Amino acid sequence: MRALVRPARRLLGTLTVPGDKSISHRAAILGGLATGLTEVQGFLEGEDCLGTLRALAAMGVEAVRKGPGHYLIQGVGPDGLQEPETVLDCGNSGTTARLLLGILAGQPFTAVLTGDDSLRRRPMERVVRPLTRMGATVVGRAGGRRLPLAITGARPLRGLTHPLEVASAQVKSALLLAGLRAAGPVTVVEPAPSRDHTERMLRAFGVPLEVAPGRVTLTPGAWPAGRLVQVPGDLSSAAFFLVAGLLLPEGSVTVKGVGVNPTRTGLLEVLEAMGAGLAVGPTGGDGEPLADLTARTAALRGVEVGGPLIPRLIDEVPILAVAATAAQGVTEIRDAGELRVKESDRLGALAGELARLGAAVEERPDGLRIRGGRRLRGATVSSRGDHRIAMALIVAGLLAEGRTVVEGVECIETSYPEFIATLGRLVGEGCLEVAL
Numbered sequence: 001m002r003a004l005v006r007p008a009r010r011l012l013g014t015l016t017v018p019g020d021k022s023i024s025h026r027a028a029i030l031g032g033l034a035t036g037l038t039e040v041q042g043f044l045e046g047e048d049c050l051g052t053l054r055a056l057a058a059m060g061v062e063a064v065r066k067g068p069g070h071y072l073i074q075g076v077g078p079d080g081l082q083e084p085e086t087v088l089d090c091g092n093s094g095t096t097a098r099l100l101l102g103i104l105a106g107q108p109f110t111a112v113l114t115g116d117d118s119l120r121r122r123p124m125e126r127v128v129r130p131l132t133r134m135g136a137t138v139v140g141r142a143g144g145r146r147l148p149l150a151i152t153g154a155r156p157l158r159g160l161t162h163p164l165e166v167a168s169a170q171v172k173s174a175l176l177l178a179g180l181r182a183a184g185p186v187t188v189v190e191p192a193p194s195r196d197h198t199e200r201m202l203r204a205f206g207v208p209l210e211v212a213p214g215r216v217t218l219t220p221g222a223w224p225a226g227r228l229v230q231v232p233g234d235l236s237s238a239a240f241f242l243v244a245g246l247l248l249p250e251g252s253v254t255v256k257g258v259g260v261n262p263t264r265t266g267l268l269e270v271l272e273a274m275g276a277g278l279a280v281g282p283t284g285g286d287g288e289p290l291a292d293l294t295a296r297t298a299a300l301r302g303v304e305v306g307g308p309l310i311p312r313l314i315d316e317v318p319i320l321a322v323a324a325t326a327a328q329g330v331t332e333i334r335d336a337g338e339l340r341v342k343e344s345d346r347l348g349a350l351a352g353e354l355a356r357l358g359a360a361v362e363e364r365p366d367g368l369r370i371r372g373g374r375r376l377r378g379a380t381v382s383s384r385g386d387h388r389i390a391m392a393l394i395v396a397g398l399l400a401e402g403r404t405v406v407e408g409v410e411c412i413e414t415s416y417p418e419f420i421a422t423l424g425r426l427v428g429e430g431c432l433e434v435a436l
Ligand code: S3P
Pocket: 021, 022, 023, 025, 095, 167, 168, 169, 170, 171, 173, 194, 195, 314, 315, 338
């Protein structure tokens, strides 16, 4: 499927975006493991999170859909997961694969996990190595470093202190989830803070954690108890509308009810530093902070982005790169080598595809250097099968002169199935269409 994009003048309106992807995965997993019932509102019904629900269903977890994004999950309790009869397909979702490996490490059975072409290329040793040290047995492709992998759990697992080489919420979460079944404490030490949704949700489900700067410890003993989870709107999805609102000549867009957990708001800080006047409306939320965010047309200037900011905006680099093409001066993104092992090699994809649109982009081993301020030119570009590259290129197409064709937009299903329809409605007639 291709998106046909024409230049837009305006982006006007108010919207909500679907539920946060990271929080939806965690609600499904903790709800499935818990004792008792978990009610989830605002669950993201994208392919990634539906894949997590399907994998849990294959291990005996029942989730009943009551309405859009509204699920009742009957937790199976500490000994309730069953050995899956067939391979668990994690699709495109790194979070599904890595968090499931964490819970499977402590199960008295064997499960086999695989994924799509992209996920089978992504590194798994970062979870396999520590889970093996805890007592799990993992065999698989590339010496157990790539999916498909077979994991046989152990009970109890051994406690562990594990320093992460790169800040990663997926690895941290896998180890904390494995820690629920360990004989001693599990401590994860991080070089910089990554998103802390697992920690917040474990606490909300009644599992205590000790959090100190740079480290988190789960001391086993408590088991999660089911509860109500209200999933906030996904800031990573809202980001596309906020940047489009800033960059189009007549932009004024409000996204309501967005999760603004400080471990996720790096993009908002960078956009402010670039000259955006974002308005952050009333805040609220229980366990996860929420706010309404408004962006209006603004002239942006280039900035330097690196260090501990990177994990706080890791999924927003594609749309930040589009903002950088419109900003006056140079934007340098550094310390972001992790982007090479996301759904695509995002540094390579952004450098290659934005250059096709006429942007002045240099690819660096760990980042991008973008000289902005020159209008993009429409061209045919590829999503490279990566949902966030697809959505960022569609926004770039709205800014470019002439027609842009973004090939391979079906991957947007993984995180935001209604993205094209919603954006098309806000930019008005004829700017955005889909063709087979
Ligand atoms: C995620 C963590 C991030 C992020 C991914 C979702 C999560 O990856 O890029 O899209 O839900 O834990 P890291 O493991 O690199 O932090």
